[in-house]
Amino acid sequence: MTFNFTKYSKFYYIISGLLIIASIVSLSMFGLKFGIEFIGGSSMQVDFQNKRPSNEAIQNALKSFNLGEITIQPTGSVGAVLQFKGVDEATHQRILAELSKLAPASEKSFQYIGPSIGQELRNKTELAIVLALVAITLYIAFAFRKVSKPVSSWKYGITSLIALFHDVLVPLGIFSILGHLYNIEITIPIIAALLTILGFSVHDTIVIFDRIRENILRRGMGQFEETVNWSLTQTLGRSISTVLTVEFVLVSLYFLGGQTLKYFALTLIIGITSGAYSSIFIASPLLVSWYKWNLKKKA
Amino acid sequence: MQQKYYIFIGVLILAVLAGIFAYPNYFNKSVDFLNHKMSWTLPHFPERPYVLGLDLQGGVSLVYQADLSQTTDKSGAMSGLRDVIERRVNMFGVSEPVVQIQGQDRLLVELPGVTDVQQAIQMIGQTPYLEFDEERTQAESQPILDKIKEIQAAQDKKQDITKIKDWQLALENPYFKTTDLTGKYLTKATVLFDQTTYKPQIQLQFNDEGAKIFADITARNIKKPLAIYLDGASIIDTNGDGKIDNQDLYAPIVQDKITGGKAVITGDMSTQTANSLASRLNSGALPVKIGSPISQETVGPTLGSVSLQKSLWAGIYGLLAVVVFMVVIYRFPGLLASLALVIYVAITLAIFKLIPVTMSLSGIGGFILSIGMAVDANILIFARMREEIKAGRGLSQAIDEGFKRAWPSIRDSNFNSLIVCAILFFVATSFIKGFAFTLALGILISLFSAIFITRIFLMVFVGKWAEKAKWLL
Numbered sequence: 001m002t003f004n005f006t007k008y009s010k011f012y013y014i015i016s017g018l019l020i021i022a023s024i025v026s027l028s029m030f031g032l033k034f035g036i037e038f039i040g041g042s043s044m045q046v047d048f049q050n051k052r053p054s055n056e057a058i059q060n061a062l063k064s065f066n067l068g069e070i071t072i073q074p075t076g077s078v079g080a081v082l083q084f085k086g087v088d089e090a091t092h093q094r095i096l097a098e099l100s101k102l103a104p105a106s107e108k109s110f111q112y113i114g115p116s117i118g119q120e121l122r123n124k125t126e127l128a129i130v131l132a133l134v135a136i137t138l139y140i141a142f143a144f145r146k147v148s149k150p151v152s153s154w155k156y157g158i159t160s161l162i163a164l165f166h167d168v169l170v171p172l173g174i175f176s177i178l179g180h181l182y183n184i185e186i187t188i189p190i191i192a193a194l195l196t197i198l199g200f201s202v203h204d205t206i207v208i209f210d211r212i213r214e215n216i217l218r219r220g221m222g223q224f225e226e227t228v229n230w231s232l233t234q235t236l237g238r239s240i241s242t243v244l245t246v247e248f249v250l251v252s253l254y255f256l257g258g259q260t261l262k263y264f265a266l267t268l269i270i271g272i273t274s275g276a277y278s279s280i281f282i283a284s285p286l287l288v289s290w291y292k293w294n295l296k297k298k299a
Numbered sequence: 300m301q302q303k304y305y306i307f308i309g310v311l312i313l314a315v316l317a318g319i320f321a322y323p324n325y326f327n328k329s330v331d332f333l334n335h336k337m338s339w340t341l342p343h344f345p346e347r348p349y350v351l352g353l354d355l356q357g358g359v360s361l362v363y364q365a366d367l368s369q370t371t372d373k374s375g376a377m378s379g380l381r382d383v384i385e386r387r388v389n390m391f392g393v394s395e396p397v398v399q400i401q402g403q404d405r406l407l408v409e410l411p412g413v414t415d416v417q418q419a420i421q422m423i424g425q426t427p428y429l430e431f432d433e434e435r436t437q438a439e440s441q442p443i444l445d446k447i448k449e450i451q452a453a454q455d456k457k458q459d460i461t462k463i464k465d466w467q468l469a470l471e472n473p474y475f476k477t478t479d480l481t482g483k484y485l486t487k488a489t490v491l492f493d494q495t496t497y498k499p500q501i502q503l504q505f506n507d508e509g510a511k512i513f514a515d516i517t518a519r520n521i522k523k524p525l526a527i528y529l530d531g532a533s534i535i536d537t538n539g540d541g542k543i544d545n546q547d548l549y550a551p552i553v554q555d556k557i558t559g560g561k562a563v564i565t566g567d568m569s570t571q572t573a574n575s576l577a578s579r580l581n582s583g584a585l586p587v588k589i590g591s592p593i594s595q596e597t598v599g600p601t602l603g604s605v606s607l608q609k610s611l612w613a614g615i616y617g618l619l620a621v622v623v624f625m626v627v628i629y630r631f632p633g634l635l636a637s638l639a640l641v642i643y644v645a646i647t648l649a650i651f652k653l654i655p656v657t658m659s660l661s662g663i664g665g666f667i668l669s670i671g672m673a674v675d676a677n678i679l680i681f682a683r684m685r686e687e688i689k690a691g692r693g694l695s696q697a698i699d700e701g702f703k704r705a706w707p708s709i710r711d712s713n714f715n716s717l718i719v720c721a722i723l724f725f726v727a728t729s730f731i732k733g734f735a736f737t738l739a740l741g742i743l744i745s746l747f748s749a750i751f752i753t754r755i756f757l758m759v760f761v762g763k764w765a766e767k768a769k770w771l772l
Contacts, residue, residue, distance in 0.1 A: 045602070088591055089416055089417045089420045089591070089595070090417065093417055106599070107597075107599055108598075108599045108601070108602040109596070109597060109598045109599060109602055110416075110595070110596070110597040111594075111595065111596045111597070112592070112594060112595040112596075113594045114364075114592075114593035114594055116364070116593060117362065117593055117594045121728060124726055124728065127726050128722055128723060128726040128731075131722045131726065132718075132719050132722050132723075135718045135719070135722060136715060136718070136719070139711075139714070139715055139718060140715075143711050188728060188730045188731060189661065189664070189730065189734075191731070192661065192664075192723070192730065192731045192734045192735075195719060195722075195723055195731075196668070196719070196738070198719055199715055199716040199718070199719035199720070200672070200716065202712070202715050203675070203712035203715065203716070206708060206711045206712045206715065207679065207708045207712060210707055210708040210711065211708075214704075234686065235682075237682050238678050238679055238682040241624075241628060241678045241682070242674075242675045242678050242679075244624060245621045245624060245625070245671050245672075245674050245675070245678070246668070246671035246672055246675075247671070248617055248620035248621050248624065248671060249613075249614070249617030249618070249620070249621065249667050249668065249670050249671035250617075250668070250671065251617075252613045252614075252616040252617035252620065253610070253613045253614075253617065253664070253667055253668075255613075256609055256610075256612050256613035256616060257609055257610045257613035257664075257667075258605065258606045258609035258610055258613075258660075259606075260354075260606060260660050261610060261613075261660060261663075261664050264664055265664075268668070
């Protein structure tokens, strides 16, 4: 039995196109909220005894410190994460003392990032993303160098790169919306997750392309579309199983894993789901469409 | 054909050892129980703790930017600074601190378990203070020694020592007193080797003003010791107990009056000692300023242990879910793969302890993710096996084909992940480094467990019986 995946190619393109456009629109409208690691500043997490004071009360208590814009994010039942401009340790202690006047407060964590470190981190992250993208494309083109007919090897590289962009754009778009609505910020763990998606979502694409390569060698070069569909059908079970096992641990991490790893897990969940989808419904159909387009051009 | 059984037994022994090493509690408790019941004397399995990062055990992490604009030997100045700060941190009584040079002019200081961050920052930020102290006379020493005795007696009786007259006197060093000579008069210290004996010596060069003071001091201290202190404590560990306290004293004897500001310290010392002495003298001579930290992260002790607990439970539930899924979908091979996965967890944890890898939250995240990814190779292989069985091949042939044909995909996709990990490791910051390292380690070990261990299990357990019970495969 072979599922005819490529029959509805246009439909997938429209869905993915809409997703990508929505992501880009949201990114350009809301932008991304970067955490203090990237922009510099201070962040402190405190737990208040018994009851958390209202945001206004906290704002008022800290007015005299001239901390710029203070964002207050409630955590747990009695905790809050406060973010404001960078302060030194002495000021930090005075702020803590001031908060304790509202309600006895115990500090869970404090972070200060100087402006130079933030800038440096942004540069490093950009470099890492660019390097990873280039390395992955090169590797795929290299791995498929022996397959040149009926579709040449660099086309495998390009189509998987398109699928990759899709997989990274979608979570970024969702985080720009989350940032706008719930103040969720892009932090280092989220960047780590995005880069892992780059590696992982190509897994799926590679496995499918590998099967296409093998089937072309076995069945000859005719009927490229059927070969692709046949390969997709054969690998479907594996694609689903693999994604599910990873999602199991990620969902468990999202619900049980604590604050730092929560959004790390969410990013991976979105990205890996999107990756599984794009490998089957974008990368492979694109190969077929490209092949058909070339045929038409020749005819 | 017997070979496979040997390998199988080898794998089992490895797995059990790794498991006990990773978590020796139950094993050692059973040993205690048996020893108690049977009056045996079985030994405990050696316990070794995991190295936990600051985000899991609590503490403060500080990054400093050193001002090297005044120095020419930048790397020398940095290692001197590192040494001075490490000394101070050790004297502060922090257990297992980390003081590391990052890049050209950054210094990372990690202080686990420190709660008084303000004091720590103040202490680290101080400019190194080098002093040369001369010996007190008997008449000067005695009152201080007497006062110390008096204070100690009062403390034993739990009296308020601040009521005693001149109690501050007891805080002074009874044997040495400060002179005018400090680090600011020292231009440079270098290690030289004696032309004939090849023993290391230290040459001191004072500036003009320092030369005069030094001449005066040496003139009145001939044949007497001149003690060298850095930050109020002996400049090096002289009694070799690994720590610097008031038991240590480094005090070369003045041989003669020295004019001209050039002095040589000789004596029986190793090259290593000479180098560290010179480097510390230099860091007192040309102090590198580090100011206040450019980044700081403080994690309270409770937050760390809560995060650790939570992520561990997340890992355990995730592992269980994967095991259930594998058994339901892939039945008997799935069960074997689950066993291999549990062995994978044991081996990885054992290696984390062995290297040792500093476990941070990001590392745990990477490790938990790798649990989900580790069975990917198995899934590829089993899916392939099923196809081959459906195509009508015999069992052992189907197993062979499954492994052989799945290999290119496994290789390509994992190699790709390793590339990404390598890029992350070399480019990014410490959070991502920890993540990338554990993920890469996980990928490598999982290739071993998913391919090698599962294969041995299949070879040992899938025999003739399986031909009749193909539904299990």
